Amino acid sequence: MSLFSRTDKSLIGQWWWTVDRGMLSAFMVLSLIGVALVATGSPSVAERIGYGYYHFFVRHMIILGPALLLLLGTSMLSHKFIRRLAALLFVGSLLTMLMVLGVGNDIKGARRWVHVLGFSLQPSEFIKPSFAIMAAWMMSLQKEKSNFKGNAITAGFYLLTVTLLILQPDFGMTFLVTSIWAAQIFLAGFPFRLLVLLLIVGILGVFMAYQGLDHVHSRIDRYLDPASGDSYQIDKSLEAFQNGGIIGTGPGQGTVKMSLPDAHADFIFSVAGEEMGMLFVFFIISIYGLILLRGYNRLMDSDDMFVVLAAGGLLTVFGLQAAVHMGSALHLFPTKGMTLPFVSYGGSSLLSMGITAGAILGLTRNKARSGLSRGGLSLQTNRAHRTARRGVNTSPGV
Amino acid sequence: MIFSYRLRRNAVKIEGERSSALDLARGRLVLMGGFFILMYIVFAVRAFDLAVIQGRAISADNGATVELSAMEGSEDAPGTLPADIARRGDITDRNGALLATTLRTASLFADPHLISDTARAAGGLAKIFPDISYGEILQKLQSDKRFVWISRNLSPEQQYSVLELGEPGLEFKHAYQRFYPQGALGSHLVGYADVDGRGLAGIERGFNNYLNSGETLRLSLDMRLQHALRREMTAVIDEFSAIGGAGLIMDVTNGDILAGVSLPDFNPHRAGEALETEVFNRLTLGAYEMGSVFKIFSIAAFFETHDVGMNTTFDTRDPIRIGRFTIRDYHAENRILTIPEVFMYSSNIGSALMGRAVGTENLQNFYEDLALTTPLDFEVREVARPMVPSPWREVNTLTASYGHGVATTPVQTISAVASVVNGGYLIKPRLVLAEDEGKASTDVRVVSEKTSNKMRELLRLVVTAGTGKNADVAGYRVGGKTGTAEKIINGRYDGNKKISSFVGVFPMDAPRYAVFIMIDEPKGTKRTYGYATGGWVAAPAVSRVIASMVAILGIPPSSPDSPENAYGQDLKQYVSAGKGEH
Numbered sequence: 002m003s004l005f006s007r008t009d010k011s012l013i014g015q016w017w018w019t020v021d022r023g024m025l026s027a028f029m030v031l032s033l034i035g036v037a038l039v040a041t042g043s044p045s046v047a048e049r050i051g052y053g054y055y056h057f058f059v060r061h062m063i064i065l066g067p068a069l070l071l072l073l074g075t076s077m078l079s080h081k082f083i084r085r086l087a088a089l090l091f092v093g094s095l096l097t098m099l100m101v102l103g104v105g106n107d108i109k110g111a112r113r114w115v116h117v118l119g120f121s122l123q124p125s126e127f128i129k130p131s132f133a134i135m136a137a138w139m140m141s142l143q144k145e146k147s148n149f150k151g152n153a154i155t156a157g158f159y160l161l162t163v164t165l166l167i168l169q170p171d172f173g174m175t176f177l178v179t180s181i182w183a184a185q186i187f188l189a190g191f192p193f194r195l196l197v198l199l200l201i202v203g204i205l206g207v208f209m210a211y212q213g214l215d216h217v218h219s220r221i222d223r224y225l226d227p228a229s230g231d232s233y234q235i236d237k238s239l240e241a242f243q244n245g246g247i248i249g250t251g252p253g254q255g256t257v258k259m260s261l262p263d264a265h266a267d268f269i270f271s272v273a274g275e276e277m278g279m280l281f282v283f284f285i286i287s288i289y290g291l292i293l294l295r296g297y298n299r300l301m302d303s304d305d306m307f308v309v310l311a312a313g314g315l316l317t318v319f320g321l322q323a324a325v326h327m328g329s330a331l332h333l334f335p336t337k338g339m340t341l342p343f344v345s346y347g348g349s350s351l352l353s354m355g356i357t358a359g360a361i362l363g364l365t366r367n368k369a370r371s372g373l374s375r376g377g378l379s380l381q382t383n384r385a386h387r388t389a390r391r392g393v394n395t396s397p398g399v
Numbered sequence: 400m401i402f403s404y405r406l407r408r409n410a411v412k413i414e415g416e417r418s419s420a421l422d423l424a425r426g427r428l429v430l431m432g433g434f435f436i437l438m439y440i441v442f443a444v445r446a447f448d449l450a451v452i453q454g455r456a457i458s459a460d461n462g463a464t465v466e467l468s469a470m471e472g473s474e475d476a477p478g479t480l481p482a483d484i485a486r487r488g489d490i491t492d493r494n495g496a497l498l499a500t501t502l503r504t505a506s507l508f509a510d511p512h513l514i515s516d517t518a519r520a521a522g523g524l525a526k527i528f529p530d531i532s533y534g535e536i537l538q539k540l541q542s543d544k545r546f547v548w549i550s551r552n553l554s555p556e557q558q559y560s561v562l563e564l565g566e567p568g569l570e571f572k573h574a575y576q577r578f579y580p581q582g583a584l585g586s587h588l589v590g591y592a593d594v595d596g597r598g599l600a601g602i603e604r605g606f607n608n609y610l611n612s613g614e615t616l617r618l619s620l621d622m623r624l625q626h627a628l629r630r631e632m633t634a635v636i637d638e639f640s641a642i643g644g645a646g647l648i649m650d651v652t653n654g655d656i657l658a659g660v661s662l663p664d665f666n667p668h669r670a671g672e673a674l675e676t677e678v679f680n681r682l683t684l685g686a687y688e689m690g691s692v693f694k695i696f697s698i699a700a701f702f703e704t705h706d707v708g709m710n711t712t713f714d715t716r717d718p719i720r721i722g723r724f725t726i727r728d729y730h731a732e733n734r735i736l737t738i739p740e741v742f743m744y745s746s747n748i749g750s751a752l753m754g755r756a757v758g759t760e761n762l763q764n765f766y767e768d769l770a771l772t773t774p775l776d777f778e779v780r781e782v783a784r785p786m787v788p789s790p791w792r793e794v795n796t797l798t799a800s801y802g803h804g805v806a807t808t809p810v811q812t813i814s815a816v817a818s819v820v821n822g823g824y825l826i827k828p829r830l831v832l833a834e835d836e837g838k839a840s841t842d843v844r845v846v847s848e849k850t851s852n853k854m855r856e857l858l859r860l861v862v863t864a865g866t867g868k869n870a871d872v873a874g875y876r877v878g879g880k881t882g883t884a885e886k887i888i889n890g891r892y893d894g895n896k897k898i899s900s901f902v903g904v905f906p907m908d909a910p911r912y913a914v915f916i917m918i919d920e921p922k923g924t925k926r927t928y929g930y931a932t933g934g935w936v937a938a939p940a941v942s943r944v945i946a947s948m949v950a951i952l953g954i955p956p957s958s959p960d961s962p963e964n965a966y967g968q969d970l971k972q973y974v975s976a977g978k979g980e981h
Contacts, residue, residue: 045565051517184431190423224859232515233567242449259562260569279450283443290439297432301425309424313431322433324442331445 010341016077017191019366023300028072028343030063034273034285042272043346045267057265057346064348065267068355075359076366080307083363087134090356091158092126097119097124098165123349124175128162130357133181137311144306152189155182172210173325173337177318179203185310186315210328237261238268238330241275242282249278265346267338270330285344286327291322299365304350312364315357421959448748487687488610490589490603492620493832495644497580498589499603499667501596505558505571507549511540514568523564524549527557538567547683552576579667585625585682588618588659588779588830589610591667599670600680602856604828605780617832619655624648627947628658635940636662639921639931645681645809646916646940651817651904652843653833654826656810657912661685675813681773685805686783687898687917690884691745691817691866691933693802695854696903698742699819699943700765701753709738709853709973715748721794726751729883737973742857743865745881747801754800755793762796768845769815770825778830783808813915816902820858820878820910823851859907859967864974870903870938872945875955876966879903879941880934882962886920901937905945906957908966912948914941943945 006014043057078086099113101124114121136155143151157183166175183203187196241257244250255275258264264272275283295317300309321341326341328334340350343358490499514520517540523535529548539547549569552559559688577592590601593710597608606616628646636644650656661681665673670929705711712735719726728746741749751965753763766772766787775782786806788795798804809814810828825843846854858878860869866881879902886896900917904910916937923929925934957964 027916045563048563049565051519127829168484187431188424188427190427192419237567239449242446243454246450246454256558256562259565260567262567272452274446279446282446282450286439286442286446290436296426300428302419304418305419306424309421309428312422313428317431324435324438327442331442331449333441333445333576 005168010015012077016366019078020362021295021365024295024365025076027288028362029069031285031288031343032069035269036061036065036277036343037252038269038272038344039265039346041255041276042261042269045259046263046265060348061265061346061351071352071355072359072362074357075177076362078359080290080305080364082209083311083360084134084138086356087131087138087360089137091131094124094127094131095161095165098128098169099283102168117356121348125166125169125171126349126353127356128166128174128175130315130360131179131352131384132158132162132355133185133314133318133357134311135193136182136185137314140185140310141305141307144189146368152186155185170214173339176321176325177336177339180320180321185314188310188313189306197341198263219399234268235329235332235336238271239332241268241271242279242331245275245278247279248273249276251279252276267326267345268330269341269345273344274330285349289320289323289342292316296361296365303365308364312361315361315364319354319357319361319369342362401933408828413488418757418940429794465481470705484831486613487577487592488612488614488616490610490616490618492585492622492625494621494623496622498585498618498620499577499579501575502578503573504552504576504685505573506551507553507558507561507569507813509540509547510545510568510570511542511547511642512545512568514540514566516566517541519601520564520566520568521904522567522577523554523677524569525562527560529864536656541785543861581622581625583666584629585620586664586667586670587657587661587682588620588656589667590779591629591670600678600781603781605778606831618830619650619657619832620659620830621657621951623951624948625658625660627951628914628916628944629660629662629664631940631943632660632662635916635918635921635936635970639918639936641774641921641936642917643676643681643919644917645919646944647682647809647813647914648814648944649817649826649828649913649915651821651826651870651910651913652830654814654817656830659830662912672747680779680781681917681919682809683779683782684808686786686808687890688802688804688884688887689751689812689900690802690882690898690901691747692812692880692882692900693799694742694750695816695819695880696766696769696771696859697750697754697757697800698738698857699846699850699854700757701738702853703765703846704757704761710969713741713746714739714751715746716950717748717752718799719748724794724798726797727770733976735865739857739908739973740975741972742778743861744973745801745866747879750801751797757796757800759791759796761792762799763791763919763963764807765845765979766799767820768825771805771811771815772774773810775828777809778826786810802882809917810914813902813913814967816880816904816915817910817913818845819854820851820904820913823848855910856967856970858900858904860974862903862971863967864971866932866934867901868900868902869934870942871944872905872942872949874959874964875945875949875954876906876957876963877903877942877945878905878907878967881938882917883932897931899931899933899936901941903938903941903945905968906963908963912945914944914948916940956968 040060047054047056060166064175066067075083075086097115106346135158137173139151140156141151142149157180162178163175166178171351185200237257237260241255244255244257250256253276255272257275260273262272272331273285292314295310300312303309322339323342325337325339329336330337340347342354343351422453437763448941469570475828483733487501489501520944521533521537521540524536524822525531531550536549539549556569575596577596579586579591588601590598590603594601595659596611598604598610602616602618602846603610610616628648630648632644635641644662646660647656649656659682661679663677665677668739670678695873714735714848715731716733717733726747728748730744732740732746734750736744736746740746763772772785772787786805787801793806814826814828818824823846825845827841855878859876859878861880862871862877867879870879871877874901882900884892884898885892886898888896898917898919899921900915902913902915918936921931921936923931
């Protein structure tokens with residue numbers, strides 16, 4: 002930890018002493034696990050679809066560098082720059098998504114991809130972090146200036162984004178964006194009654210999707226009754242965990258993974274289960290748990306509504322995406338193809354996660370967190386200050 | 400003033416609202432954190448459920464033997480046996496070399512509905528399984544069925560290659576399969592089991608329940624000796640264009656069978672496809688007239704009933720005529736012979752005279768004591784009933800003295816020889832290694848020590864000066880007896896079809912091992928001047944087997960001038976100069 006002196010005033014030095022190094026290490030550990038699992042999980046998939054043995058692994062390694070640079074870079078930005086970056090990304094993603102609808106390539110029944118420099122990019126991946134930051138910005142602005150209709154603007158952002166996503170169609174992303182927005186309005190103090198109402202609307206929406214769209218229909222049917230249709234993926238996934246047992250078959254020794262579709266991406270968790278076993282699966286789960294808890298814990302001490310909303314939304318989408326991936330692989334949720342953040346192969350997903358994690362780290366940096374520490378207030382007095390303000394709040398006649 | 404107050408008031412209000420909003424947010428952060436932790440704990444519990452609770456269930460299920468017989472010929476999904484059947488135990492030789500083992504093998508089937516790219520899958524499979532053509536696989540993969548067998552019992556390498564194809568429509572069924580790593584080597588004694596793990600022959604059959612309980616069985620066999628014996632027998636069978644043979648190596652001190660070869664033999668993995676003659680176990684199921692080898696027993700019987708010296712003589716000048724029979728010598732000496740001469744020249748007349756002296760009842764009892772006339776009591780249960788004359792008249796006593804009219808199995812014969820030479824204790828052959836290896840199999844005395852000693856000297860004489868010269872191995876004091884019998888073809892003795900044998904024992908001064916080789920229908924060659932007798936055919940093979948044995952077992956030879964090397968030479972005083980080859 003003596004990499005930089007505490008009094009180092011350089012950008013890097015300041016960053017090093019303010020950033021949440023525990024969380025940063027957790028992201029790095031996840032990337033390492035991802036490299037190992039993509040290396041062992043991807044060759045059979047690559048061969049199956051006619052690419053070379055190392056196709057996915059090489060690409061994963063190529064993308065991982067920029068993704069980690071994005072993570073570090075974003076985590077060094079000030080809030081102002083994070084907001085500017087988000088605004089750019091948000092607008093850019095929305096425009097690209099519009100474009101994709103017109104000229105994009107159809108892959109597996111959806112138009113999501115644009116080709117850039119030989120890599121296919123999925124613009125909707127970048128809408129996640131940028132939407133979270135934009136929405137948090139607008140909502141926190143309304144808290145500052147009550148005449149600013151921030152909440153309404155967020156609703157507009159949300160509807161616009163979701164419309165474009167449904168047109169692709171991309172229900173996984175729709176679900177995530179909805180979750181971000183729900184988490185943020187929940188944090189922003191949205192009344193419980195209305196939240197319940199929204200939940201009902203959400204359930205109705207799922208029901209309508211179930212009725213109206215065949216592939217959603219069949220997927221949910223399959224979850225509820227595995228015998229009703231083709232449940233090959235999930236059978237294989239469960240078999241992988243069963244084959245792995247407590248300590249796994251050993252790295253590279255798995256056999257079920259070889260016939261597991263999407264073993265490098267949507268089912269990489271099963272590869273971990275087979276080769277590294279239950280204990281390692283616990284380890285992966287606890288890393289995600291650690292990141293979430295550390296993140297939420299830091300937000301508990303924050304006085305900045307923007308930080309709470311933005312980082313809260315980003316942490317939620319991070320944790321939720323991991324949860325959907327793990328839950329699908331374990332057959333606790335209906336199968337929904339989602340990548341495991343920082344672990345799965347997936348260029349756009351990895352880059353977007355780099356931005357997400359970078360933004361979380363940047364927003365929760367110590368300096369940014371309190372803003373009062375510069376005034377020489379200790380944590381103790383900070384808390385006392387908070388209590389005092391609460392006193393003002395509850396005093397009559399205000 | 401008022402303005403500034405209002406401004407401050409507003410600021411306080413905003414500040415207050417903000418902090419109350421933050422407090423609310425903090426409360427809700429706790430809720431969200433709790434929600435995630437709860438969900439992640441559920442994941443961990445589910446992972447435990449799959450990996451530990453269901454993981455065991457799956458491995459037990461896969462461990463259950465898939466009933467391969469149910470698969471044979473049927474294209475339906477196979478049934479499985481209940482999971483409580485343990486893996487069948489291994490069979491090893493005395494040194495632990497695997498003779499039979501059970502491995503979990505994978506059989507490949509396809510669900511054509513799930514095949515993503517039929518042509519690619521067929522191409523990949525055709526490369527992995529060269530015995531199935533591309534077209535054949537393609538035809539299977541385009542079928543409408545949900546289950547088509549591609550290949551059974553894959554090697555791990557093949558299985559890995561199939562997995563590497565990553566084709567979702569290809570799946571494996573696992574089953575236990577019996578493997579015999581030594582192949583045909585020892586196949587008649589080890590036997591074989593069917594696909595359901597039921598032993599059908601040999602030790603596999605005799606110890607079926609024990610093996611099915613998962614226990615390992617160690618045999619007395621030594622595969623190194625087994626190989627040497629088989630190699631020499633195969634060479635002899637080739638040289639003399641014989642139709643088969645049987646060979647045994649036994650530890651005469653305890654009855655351990657160290658090697659047992661029946662030729663032609665078979666691949667136990669394909670026992671069902673083997674010819675009847677190949678599967679036939681000559682060692683225990685074949686009863687053969689052993690010819691002159693039986694003189695060991697008749698002369699021992701004579702010594703048991705007559706306390707006489709080696710100088711006792713028998714007049715072999717005239718053939719014995721009794722009823723329709725005339726007993727002649729093969730190479731008649733046409734003179735009066737001493738006992739050593741009778742034995743070394745293998746005189747039928749002399750043996751018959753000794754048999755007459757012993758008497759019918761005594762000889763019958765003696766053969767019975769040596770377990771030659773009752774079915775073999777053995778760990779391999781496929782045993783033949785020996786053929787004995789019925790009714791047993793005097794003529795049968797005479798012929799039985801030189802191995803005519805009595806047919807025994809090779810295992811019985813070598814056991815009886817062992818009993819005579821080991822000091823006189825009855826040897827019960829055994830194939831399963833005893834806990835206490837040194838212990839003799841019985842302590843029943845069948846001949847006196849004195850008789851046993853005389854027989855040892857006589858046996859040594861046969862090799863130093865008689866019909867078994869070809870069996871000698873310098874420094875190892877080999878003794879033995881040749882045997883040549885005519886085969887009975889359609890009820891008549893056929894002079895052209897012989898069974899030539901030799902039983903060798905070494906070292907003769909303190910017998911430890913017996914080697915028996917019997918060759919079925921050898922045809923004389925130029926090298927042997929047309930002879931195909933035991934001395935020409937089997938004795939040299941026994942010699943080569945012994946030479947291999949001493950190298951494998953590390954037995955040092957005696958020096959040429961050591962006293963034990965001259966063992967049995969005293970008997971030469973009873974031998975007049977003469978010819979001798981039988």
